[in-house]
Amino acid sequence: MSHPVQLLGSAVSRWGADPWALGSWSLIGRHGGPRDRVALGTPIGGRVRIAGEATHATRAGMTHGAYEQGLAAAAWAADRGHARVAVVGAGMAGLAAARALTDGGVEVTIWEARDRIGGRTAGVDVAGGAFDLGANWLQQYDENVLARIAEDLGLTMIVTDFNDPLVLRGEPFPDGLEDDLRRRLASAAPDAGIADVLDAWLRDPAPWTAAEIHRFVAAEIVMDAGAPLSWLSARHGFEPGVGEGDRWIAGGYRLLVRHLATGIDVRLRHPARHLLTLPDGVVLTGDAGTLRADAAIVTAPVPVLAAGAITFDPPLPEPHRTALSRLGAGRVEKVILRFDRRFWPEHGYYRVHGPSELCISEWLDASAADGVPTLVGLFAGPWLDDLWTGTDREVAARAAEVFRAAVG
Ligand SMILES: Cc1cc2nc3c(=O)[nH]c(=O)nc-3n(C[C@H](O)[C@H](O)[C@H](O)COP(=O)(O)OP(=O)(O)OC[C@H]3O[C@@H](n4cnc5c(N)ncnc54)[C@H](O)[C@@H]3O)c2cc1C
Numbered sequence: 339m340s341h342p343v344q345l346l347g348s349a350v351s352r353w354g355a356d357p358w359a360l361g362s363w364s365l366i367g368r369h370g371g372p373r374d375r376v377a378l379g380t381p382i383g384g385r386v387r388i389a390g391e392a393t394h395a396t397r398a399g400m401t402h403g404a405y406e407q408g409l410a411a412a413a414w415a416a417d418r419g420h421a422r423v424a425v426v427g428a429g430m431a432g433l434a435a436a437r438a439l440t441d442g443g444v445e446v447t448i449w450e451a452r453d454r455i456g457g458r459t460a461g462v463d464v465a466g467g468a469f470d471l472g473a474n475w476l477q478q479y480d481e482n483v484l485a486r487i488a489e490d491l492g493l494t495m496i497v498t499d500f501n502d503p504l505v506l507r508g509e510p511f512p513d514g515l516e517d518d519l520r521r522r523l524a525s526a527a528p529d530a531g532i533a534d535v536l537d538a539w540l541r542d543p544a545p546w547t548a549a550e551i552h553r554f555v556a557a558e559i560v561m562d563a564g565a566p567l568s569w570l571s572a573r574h575g576f577e578p579g580v581g582e583g584d585r586w587i588a589g590g591y592r593l594l595v596r597h598l599a600t601g602i603d604v605r606l607r608h609p610a611r612h613l614l615t616l617p618d619g620v621v622l623t624g625d626a627g628t629l630r631a632d633a634a635i636v637t638a639p640v641p642v643l644a645a646g647a648i649t650f651d652p653p654l655p656e657p658h659r660t661a662l663s664r665l666g667a668g669r670v671e672k673v674i675l676r677f678d679r680r681f682w683p684e685h686g687y688y689r690v691h692g693p694s695e696l697c698i699s700e701w702l703d704a705s706a707a708d709g710v711p712t713l714v715g716l717f718a719g720p721w722l723d724d725l726w727t728g729t730d731r732e733v734a735a736r737a738a739e740v741f742r743a744a745v746g
Contacts, residue, residue, distance in 0.1 A: 343742075344678040346710070347465030348734035351472070354669040354722075358451045358609075359458055360641035361667025363399035364392035365565050366574040368531040370664030372396070378640075378661040379407060382654065384418055385620050386613065387411045390431040390637040392665055398577060401430045401459060401473045401591070402482045404637075408434025411635045416442050420632035424449065424622050426610045426648070427637035429457020430473075430484075433598040435635050440602055447629055448602060449622060451609035455599050458639070461592030465676040467708045468590045474672075474702065474714065479583035484594060493593055495585035496706050498687050503700065506744035508691025511554050515546055519554065526572035532559060533567040549695070556696045556719060557689060564718035565668030588707045610636075614651045640665045670718040671726055673737040674704075680711040682745045690744040697721045699740055713741060 353362045366374065372395045379393030389411035390404055397403030408431035415423050416439060423439055425432045428450035436446045454460075460472040475498060476485045488495060526535050536555060540548050559567065559576055570576075587593060605626065612623040613634055622629040638648060644662045654662075682688070688701040702714040715737050717725060725740075726733055 343681050345734070345738060346676040346678055348676070348731065348738070349462045349464045349469070349471055349674045350726075350730040350733045350737075351460070351672045352726075353458070353472070353671060354726075357647075358642060359639055359667075360645065361639070362564055362670040363458070364640045364665050364667050365399070365563055366571045366577070367569050367664050367666050368571045368575075369529050370571055370661070371528075371574050374661035374664045377657040378665065379410075380657065381414055382658065383615065385420075385615050385633045386636065386650075387414055387633075388636050388643070388658065389435060390427070390429070390639065392640045397478070400477050402476070402478065402484045404430035405434040405484055407431050408436075408635075408637065409438055411435045412438035412442075415439060415633050415635065416444060418633065421445060422447075422631040422633075424620060424629050424631035424634045425637065426613075426622070426634065427451075427457060428455040428599065428602075428604050428606075429637055430459060430595075430598075431637040432457070432635070433595065433602065435637070436602045436604075437598050446603060447631070448604040449608035449610050449624060449626075449629065450604055450606050453606050455604055455606070456592065456595045457637075459591035459595055461590045461595075462674065464674050464712075465710065467676065467710060467712065468592065469674045469704065469707070469712070469714065470586075470590045470592075471672050471674065473591055475584040475586050477580060477582060477584050479585055485585070487597070488587060488594055491593065491597060494588040496588060498584050498586060498702060500581040500584060500687060503687045503689040504683065504685035506688055506690045506741075507746075508553070508689070508698075511557070512546065512550060515550060515554050516558065518546070519551075519558075520576070523572045523576055528573065530572040531568045532570045532572050532575050535572045536567060552696060553691065553698070557698045560696075560719045561670070561698055561700055561716065562718075563668040564670040564722075565666065569666065570668075586702065586704070610638075610648050612649050612651065639667065641667045668718065669722060670716055671722060673715040673717070673734055675713045675715070675734060675738050675741075677711040677713075680705065682713075682741070688741075690741060692744055693740065697740075699737070701741060715741065
């Protein structure tokens with residue numbers, strides 16, 4: 339008889355509680371729209387600009403959207419002839435901006451609050467392998483500018499087919515349900531939340547059953563957003579991105595991040611607290627001192643800015659403040675589990691229904707990274723409150739049990 343499966347190592351994310359993220363990726367609330375993303379990224383006078391994934395009108399919530407917004411901010415600063423630029427944040431947007439400006443001969447200093455670079459890409463070593471606790475895939479692969487860089491670097495990338503998950507302990511969704519949902523969301527009142535659409539639909543669900551609708555929404559919207567459906571915009575809360583040729587990087591996003599950061603002046607453990615704009619420059623103040631520059635590019639995530647972690651003098655203009663109040667972020671958490679042997683069917687991507695009706699998790703088989711049986715689980719929704727408590731080991735054990743029970 340073979341020995342019981344052994345967990346070799348695990349890692350668990352805590353994006354909801356991380357003070358420099360306060361969530362996973364930006365989302366549009368019921369009173370907002372893509373115009374708020376544009377407003378947030380509009381330059382503030384000639385010396386300050388907010389960049390980052392949340393400011394991309396069509397590629398928000400993704401690394402290549404962040405990267406493109408970093409490049410746009412760099413081009414803006416260079417066009418104005420700024421010779422010294424301060425960048426807040428060494429995530430994808432901040433590194434993209436700093437890389438482009440540095441390559442163009444501009445003097446750049448990044449202040450990064452954490453003790454590492456990468457932001458919401460977060461490499462972690464688990465039982466001898468390198469994985470991601472943050473961004474996992476290069477999405478919209480064909481038009482993804484980071485994918486081109488990864489190709490140039492010769493990185494190994496592995497395709498995931500999100501449109502064909504192996505459903506464990508549950509039923510596949512009936513054809514036509516997603517189209518029906520998307521039609522209803524698109525024709526909702528401008529400030530309706532997804533919950534409003536759902537409530538109306540459930541009063542007359544035919545030809546679907548209420549249970550099918552609930553399960554579909556839990557799998558497609560809750561898993562994709564991790565935000566309350568009463569807050570999430572019906573028209574804009576279900577943004578595109580997943581399922582367009584997505585690939586993950588063997589060895590993790592850190593391989594891209596390190597490349598972008600090469601030769602950049604990044605000051606770790608330098609949280610920015612205050613940004614003063616003067617007629618002839620900006621002054622950034624933080625726990626570690628002050629930094630003077632001609633301009634500043636701020637890439638802190640939306641919830642961090644909305645919480646007032648950085649105060650602005652003069653205060654942010656009204657359109658920016660309004661945008662911050664209409665955008666937000668949900669909570670999607672990840673777990674990485676490495677085992678001594680595979681105990682699940684080979685497929686690549688899995689959706690698990692259970693342990694109860696609306697508890698849905700999604701899983702990537704990441705064993706191809708180095709041959710060691712590895713699962714990457716994604717969790718979202720109200721059950722996180724119970725699942726994601728205690729030590730990392732406890733969370734990992736609970737998450738592993740969800741998958742194990744589904745495999746049977
Ligand atoms: C679990 C999870 C899974 C994801 N999966 C994918 C995926 O598969 N594909 C994909 O494309 N995207 C994915 N994303 C989203 C992607 O990670 C982000 O959209 C992208 O990394 C954001 O980059 P950014 O530069 O805008 O922000 P960040 O990466 O958050 O960078 C901002 C930086 O600013 C720093 N900072 C914040 N406040 C301060 C301050 N006051 N002073 C100094 N520094 C500060 C932060 O520490 C951080 O390093 C995922 C995210 C999560 C959390």
